[in-house]
Structure formats: C-alpha cells, structure tokens
Amino acid sequence: MDLLLAIDGCVAACTPDNPAHADTTAAIGRCLDQGGRVWLYAGTAQGYEDGIRRALEDEANCSAAESAAMQAQQLARHRLAAFTQGKQWLAALAGDCADCAAPNPAQDRLLRALQRFTAGSVKVLTLDPGFIGEHPDQTLTPAAYLALPTSKRRIDFIDLPGQQSFIRPQLEERIHRVLHHGHYILGPEIEELEVHLAQYTGAAHCVAVASGTDALLIGLMAFGIGPGDEVITTPFTFVATAEVICLVGARPVFVDVEADTCNIDPDKIEGAISPRTKAIMPVSLYGQPADMDDINAIAETYRIPVIEDAAQSFGAIYRGRRSGNLSTIGATSFFPSKPLGCYGDGGAIFTNDAGLALAMQELRVHGQERRYVHTRIGVGGRMDTLQCAVLLAKLDRFDQELARRIVVGQRYSQLLAGTPGIKTPVTRADRTCVFAQYTLQVAGRDALAAALSARGIPTAIHYPIPLNAQPAYENLCCPDCTPVAAQLAASVISLPMHGDLTDADQDAITAAVIECNLSLIQVDADSRNTTTG
Numbered sequence: 230m231d232l233l234l235a236i237d238g239c240v241a242a243c244t245p246d247n248p249a250h251a252d253t254t255a256a257i258g259r260c261l262d263q264g265g266r267v268w269l270y271a272g273t274a275q276g277y278e279d280g281i282r283r284a285l286e287d288e289a290n291c292s293a294a295e296s297a298a299m300q301a302q303q304l305a306r307h308r309l310a311a312f313t314q315g316k317q318w319l320a321a322l323a324g325d326c327a328d329c330a331a332p333n334p335a336q337d338r339l340l341r342a343l344q345r346f347t348a349g350s351v352k353v354l355t356l357d358p359g360f361i362g363e364h365p366d367q368t369l370t371p372a373a374y375l376a377l378p379t380s381k382r383r384i385d386f387i388d389l390p391g392q393q394s395f396i397r398p399q400l401e402e403r404i405h406r407v408l409h410h411g412h413y414i415l416g417p418e419i420e421e422l423e424v425h426l427a428q429y430t431g432a433a434h435c436v437a438v439a440s441g442t443d444a445l446l447i448g449l450m451a452f453g454i455g456p457g458d459e460v461i462t463t464p465f466t467f468v469a470t471a472e473v474i475c476l477v478g479a480r481p482v483f484v485d486v487e488a489d490t491c492n493i494d495p496d497k498i499e500g501a502i503s504p505r506t507k508a509i510m511p512v513s514l515y516g517q518p519a520d521m522d523d524i525n526a527i528a529e530t531y532r533i534p535v536i537e538d539a540a541q542s543f544g545a546i547y548r549g550r551r552s553g554n555l556s557t558i559g560a561t562s563f564f565p566s567k568p569l570g571c572y573g574d575g576g577a578i579f580t581n582d583a584g585l586a587l588a589m590q591e592l593r594v595h596g597q598e599r600r601y602v603h604t605r606i607g608v609g610g611r612m613d614t615l616q617c618a619v620l621l622a623k624l625d626r627f628d629q630e631l632a633r634r635i636v637v638g639q640r641y642s643q644l645l646a647g648t649p650g651i652k653t654p655v656t657r658a659d660r661t662c663v664f665a666q667y668t669l670q671v672a673g674r675d676a677l678a679a680a681l682s683a684r685g686i687p688t689a690i691h692y693p694i695p696l697n698a699q700p701a702y703e704n705l706c707c708p709d710c711t712p713v714a715a716q717l718a719a720s721v722i723s724l725p726m727h728g729d730l731t732d733a734d735q736d737a738i739t740a741a742v743i744e745c746n747l748s749l750i751q752v753d754a755d756s757r758n759t760t761t762g
C-alpha cells in the first residue's frame with residue numbers, strides 16, 4: 230500500500246519534536262522498504278510548508294520575533310525540500326478543486342486526488358481523528374499503518390510504475406502540453422520524435438506509426454508485396470511478423486533458427502529462396518540483432534529487400550550500427566513492455582531510402598499524397614500525438630535504462646553460469662543485446678515456471694508455440710521442418726527483466742531459479758531410479 234501525506238502527516242515527519250514524529254518516520258520508512266511509494270500532493274505544497282513553519286515557530290516559541298519567523302520560514306522550506314527526496318509529487322488536477330466551498334477544502338481535494346488510484350492501494354496518512362472518523366476507509370494513522378502485517382516486497386516481470394516514478398514530471402508536462410495544443414493527430418510531437426529517433430538510429434528517415442505490427446505491414450506495402458509473393462521469416466517470433474505477410478496476401482516461408490541466439494539461421498535462408506521470394510524479414514529476437522550482414526549479402530545476391538523486425542531490439546548495436554538501421558527497412562514497436570515503450574500502441578519504421586520513406590509516410594495516412602488525393606491504397610496507421618509525448622518524456626532516461634538492461638542481463642548470466650540443465654542466452658561478440666527478454670533454455674521448463682510462480686517470481690514463455698504449429702498458420706509449413714524452433718518452444722523461459730531491477734531482487738530470483746532447478750533435477754533423477762530399480 231502507498232501512502233499519501235496529509236499536511237499533518239508531513240509536518241510530523243519533518244519536525245522531530247512532534248509527538249507522532251517517530252511513528253510517522255517509521256511508517257514512511259516501512260512503506261518505502263516494501264517497495265511502496267510515499268506521495269505528497271502538489272495541490273497542498275504551500276500547506277506543507279506553512280504547516281512545518283508554524284510547528285517550528287511553536288517549537289521556538291518565537292512567532293513574535295520577525296527575524297525568527299523569517300528563519301522558521303527558511304528552515305521550513307529546507308526541511309520540506311529535503312523531505313521530498315525519494316517521495317513522489319502527486320499532480321493537482323482541475324477536478325480536485327471541484328468544490329472550493331467544501332467544509333474542509335484541503336481534505337476534499339486530497340480525497341478527490343485519492344480517487345485516481347485503485348481503491349485501497351493508497352491511503353491518506355494523517356493524525357486527525359476527525360478526518361479518520363469521517364473517512365475510515367481512505368485514511369489511517371502512522372500507528373495504524375505500523376500495526377498492519379508487513380508485506381513482502383513484490384518482484385515484477387517488468388516495472389513500468391517504477392520507471393514512471395523517475396519521469397513523472399516530464400510525462401505530465403508532455404501529456405498536458407498535448408491537451409492544451411490539441412493537435413491529437415500528427416501533432417508537433419510526431420516530427421520531434423521522428424527527428425530524434427532517426428538521429429538515434431542513424432537512419433536518414435523515421436516514420437512514426439500506430440504499432441509495431443503496422444510498421445511491418447507498411448514496410449511490406451511500400452515494396453508492393455502481395456498475392457503470389459513469398460517472404461522468408463522465422464517461425465520463432467511473435468505472431469505479428471508472419472501475420473502481416475499474410476495480410477498483404479503473400480506467403481510466409483519459415484526458415485529455422487540458430488539454437489543459441491534463437492534468431493533466423495542465415496545458412497538456411499538461401500535454400501528457401503524461390504523466384505517468388507520478394508523479401509527477407511529477420512527478427513532481432515529478445516533484443517539481439519540477427520546476423521544482418523549475412524542476411525543482407527544473400528538479399529543483395531537475389532536483389533530483394535530486407536525488413537528487420539526490430540520490435541524487441543530498439544537500441545541494440547550491431548557492428549557499430551543501431552538496430553532498425555541495419556537493412557533496407559527496420560520496423561520497431563513501442564508496445565508498453567518493449568525496451569522503449571509508450572502507454573498504448575506505437576511503432577516506427579526506419580530507412581535510408583527517400584522514396585521508400587515517402588511511400589511509407591503516405592501509406593500510414595490512407596495512401597494520401599495530399600489532402601483527399603489517394604495515390605496508393607494505404608491504412609489508418611498514424612501514431613497518435615499523446616503516445617509520442619509519452620515516448621519523448623522517456624527518451625532522456627532511455628540510454629541509462631538500456632545500459633542497465635545490459636548490465637542486468639549479463640549479471641543474470643554470471644549468476645546462473647554453470648547451473649546444470651540451464652542454458653543462459655548467448656550474445657555474439659559483434660553486437661549488443663538489449664534484453665527485451667532475458668530468456669533461458671531449460672529442460673523442465675513448465676515445472677520450473679510453476680515452482681518459481683509458487684515463490685512469487687513471475688516468468689513468461691516467449692514463445693510456447695512456433696508459428697508453423699499455430700492453428701492459423703500450420704498449413705504453411707510443417708513444424709518438423711524447423712526442429713530447432715520446435716525444441717526452443719518447449720524449453721524457453723523468460724525471467725523478470727527491466728532497467729530498475731535491483732541487485733537484491735536479482736539475487737533472490739537467481740537463488741530461487743537455482744534451488745527450484747536443483748530440486749526438479751533431483752525429482753527427475755529419483756523417478757528415473759524408481760522406474761529402473
């Protein structure tokens with residue numbers, strides 16, 4: 230549970246002479262220790278400062294002396310400034326002030342602000358018996374909070390709220406700017422983002438679109454790929470990769486993957502090329518670029534384009550170049566859980582070809598060349614301005630998060646190195662992996678997932694069924710044709726991964742993996758002994 234501080238709660242925390250100081254400090258400390266957040270309401274910032282100042286004046290009993298009062302004010306400001314470290318400011322929104330004539334306007338605003346949270350997930354910390362008496366479900370005293378049973382720190386698979394707490398001011402400012410300028414579609418943020426991302430990847434052009442799926446689809450449409458055509462891709466990916474090929478009327482041709490990187494095996498591509506092959510669509514799975522130069526070389530021989538599905542690898546570097554800018558076209562996704570994610574759907578396409586860039590810009594707005602003149606058959610695939618605003622707010626911290634992801638991924642591999650029955654992911658020397666997923670290969674995958682779940686450690690399977698074994702796609706090529714993908718689908722398991730994963734949480738996760746794995750190996754050996762003996 231998070232805490233939202235009423236004025237008296239904040240004053241008690243900031244003034245050691247207050248009789249409730251010790252309890253309040255302990256309650257706030259415990260909340261933070263358990264991974265909770267302590268909120269200060271921006272609408273009452275002046276109230277906090279005034280409350281602390283009055284308490285200091287009372288303490289010194291010097292409210293009469295003007296210089297002492299000045300000092301109390303300075304001191305109050307400094308105490309509040311120091312106290313805000315590690316706390317969150319909760320925005321004051323227009324609706325909070327709906328009833329300025331309420332019997333107690335300050336409490337009324339605080340309660341209205343509280344309604345933004347899921348019921349019961351945040352309570353107002355106050356010492357006011359009257360406030361608590363009237364709103365027992367929304368409020369509690371520090372002593373009452375301390376009397377609650379302590380809850381175990383939760384481990385999340387990805388921690389978007391944690392990330393949000395670092396960038397809340399930028400997010401709110403960016404989002405509110407859009408609310409005020411009102412250009413919800415193709416607003417100024419779109420171009421700002423496109424310029425920034427093009428620079429970031431080194432590509433000459435970036436086209437922001439409605440999703441990663443639309444990025445891939447528009448990429449295929451830009452080449453005019455359609456019925457009768459074939460596109461070579463991997464069966465070991467998220468379904469969108471093959472789906473878009475089918476949506477334009479072409480046929481995905483599945484080529485098996487490498488057992489260690491799980492990316493498409495370039496040595497198997499040439500054997501799958503036919504006169505109908507119109508593109509190769511490798512996926513940079515889990516955040517590691519595929520063998521793009523090998524793939525580009527094959528594509529060049531056959532004069533076909535390469536579309537990199539970089540949905541999971543934005544930010545990764547391959548031989549000095551960024552993923553997304555490694556082939557004719559690169560397509561990425563800003564789905565919330567991707568390395569760079571917005572708060573809805575979003576995606577982007579990159580290219581160095583001006584003609585393709587123009588085609589993709591037009592295709593994303595219904596093939597429109599200029600207003601109401603449609604020279605191509607396109608889609609409604611624009612990215613919306615609010616999602617762009619979210620991404621722009623995230624960009625300042627992105628490099629730091631990316632660096633942390635890589636450290637966390639490498640640390641996982643160190644901690645798990647040599648564990649029997651567990652293969653840690655392999656990153657080739659000429660590239661980085663941004664660990665969209667940190668994915669192990671284990672023998673008793675489902676049992677391990679269940680054992681970890683029982684210990685409160687979330688895991689996920691990316692992906693349990695290769696696309697050529699999916700009901701909608703199985704007529705395309707038999708799963709037996711891609712045995713490595715089939716084997717991976719039965720053995721992969723992804724561990725919690727995000728840039729803010731602490732060493733302590735990671736230690737707890739790897740300890741649990743090693744312990745669960747060991748007992749599973751034991752059970753396995755025992756049952757074999759029983760059957761043979």
Ligand SMILES: *Cc1c(COP(=O)(O)O)cnc(C)c1O
Nearest residue numbers: 440441442467469540562563564
């Ligand atoms: C997420 C993802 C997509 C689709 O992106 P959306 O933004 O969800 O449409 C495509 N390919 C891969 C490999 C993905 O991981």
